[in-house]
Amino acid sequence: MLTEERKSVIRDNYLRVTENIENARIKRGGDAPVRLLAATKTVPAEEILFAANELGLRFAGENRTAELLSKYDELKDSPLALHLIGSLQTRKVKDIVGKVSMVESVDSLKLAAELDKRSAAAGLVTDILCEVNIGREESKGGVMPEEVPEFLDRLSEFGNIRTCGIMTMAPICASDTEYFKFFTETYQIFIDFFGKKMHNIIEPVLSMGMSDSYVPAVLAGATQVRVGSSIFGERTYPVK
Ligand SMILES: *Cc1c(COP(=O)(O)O)cnc(C)c1O
Numbered sequence: 512m513l514t515e516e517r518k519s520v521i522r523d524n525y526l527r528v529t530e531n532i533e534n535a536r537i538k539r540g541g542d543a544p545v546r547l548l549a550a551t552k553t554v555p556a557e558e559i560l561f562a563a564n565e566l567g568l569r570f571a572g573e574n575r576t577a578e579l580l581s582k583y584d585e586l587k588d589s590p591l592a593l594h595l596i597g598s599l600q601t602r603k604v605k606d607i608v609g610k611v612s613m614v615e616s617v618d619s620l621k622l623a624a625e626l627d628k629r630s631a632a633a634g635l636v637t638d639i640l641c642e643v644n645i646g647r648e649e650s651k652g653g654v655m656p657e658e659v660p661e662f663l664d665r666l667s668e669f670g671n672i673r674t675c676g677i678m679t680m681a682p683i684c685a686s687d688t689e690y691f692k693f694f695t696e697t698y699q700i701f702i703d704f705f706g707k708k709m710h711n712i713i714e715p716v717l718s719m720g721m722s723d724s725y726v727p728a729v730l731a732g733a734t735q736v737r738v739g740s741s742i743f744g745e746r747t748y749p750v751k
Contacts, residue, residue, distance in 0.1 A: 512557075513557055517558070518561060518565075520744065521558060524741060527741075528742055531726055532725065533545075535726045535729035536729055543732075544734065545729050545734060545735065545736065546734065546735045546736075547568070548570035548594060548718070548735055548738070549562060549570065549571050549572070549737075549738060549743070550572050550574075550738060551571045551572065551573055551582075551739065552573060552575070552739065552746070553578075553746045553747070554739070556582040556585035559586060560585065563586075563590055564589070564590075569592060570591065570592050570594060570735070571586070571591045571592075571594070572593075572595070572596035572737055573593065573595060574596055574598075576599065576603040576607050579593065579595065579607060579610070579611070580606060580607070580610075592612040593612060594612065594614070595616065596615045596616060596718075596737060599616055604626055608629040608630055608635070609633050611637075612638060613637075613638040613639065613716075614626060614637060615640040616678065617639045617640065617641055617672075618644075618652050618653050620665055623639070623665075623672060624669070627669040627671045628671075630672060635671070636670075638675050639672050639673065639674055639675065640674070640676050640677055640678040640716060640718055641659065641662060641663060641666065641674055641676075642654065642677075642678045642680075643679045643700060644656075644679070644680075645693050645694075645696055645697045646682035651680055651682075652680075653679065653680070659677075659704075660703075660704075674712075675712050675715060676715040676716035676734070677700060677701045677716075677717055677718070677719075678716075678717075678718040679694075679718070679719045680719075680721075681694065681719065681728075684724070687727040690723075690727040691731055694719055694724075694731035694732070697719055697731070698731050698732035701715070702732070716734050717732060717734045717735065718734075718735040718736075718737060719731075719736070720733050720736040720737065721737055721738060721739065722739060722740045722741035725738055
């Protein structure tokens with residue numbers, strides 16, 4: 512059972528984050544919405560359900576297939592769309608196809624081909640995002656910015672995956688100004704492809720910004736931010 516105290520901490524955090532997002536969205540102008548995805552690694556299912564049932568959360572993202580599967584039975588009948596946001600091993604694809612509504616971390620043709628194959632076998636189409644390594648960091652996944660055009664072309668050849676947009680993890684920056692620069696570069700890549708109506712994606716997704724960077728991400732054009740610790744507090748154990 513969640514204590515009232517814990518609920519009120521999560522509620523206050525959630526309201527603060529949604530308010531900051533809304534203020535940044537208004538400042539940015541235009542009418543594109545921004546959705547909040549809660550990054551829920553290490554967060555118990557009951558806290559995620561509380562956010563879904565009582566605060567209006569509609570998107571949750573897990574990093575690892577094992578953790579996603581361990582919470583799946585508790586979350587599957589909730590109003591949440593579950594996303595896989597961490598790097599995904601090809602051999603784990605079969606475990607999550609049909610369970611997640613989006614895989615945000617697609618950065619290789621091998622992974623795309625396996626997602627396509629397993630989706631076809633299950634008789635469905637899996638929504639994905641192309642992860643871009645905007646800071647060109649060796650430690651991070653994602654395709655290099657200059658490789659995005661060809662990669663997206665190749666992705667469009669698969670019949671059972673649908674590329675809905677772009678995801679990025681920015682390098683850790685010291686200021687919002689620095690974040691804004693990386694996010695603006697990502698937005699440019701996003702708009703080059705998904706701004707054109709040649710895609711049959713009605714609401715393309717640009718997923719960027721975390722606890723320390725979601726405001727500059729929204730200002731730069733994010734349509735989805737992924738926030739964990741600013742809602743649920745600091746994680747008490749590290750996650751690979
Ligand atoms: C953990 C995580 C987040 C959120 O990180 P916070 O700093 O806790 O907000 C966002 N995206 C990915 C891919 C993550 O692994």
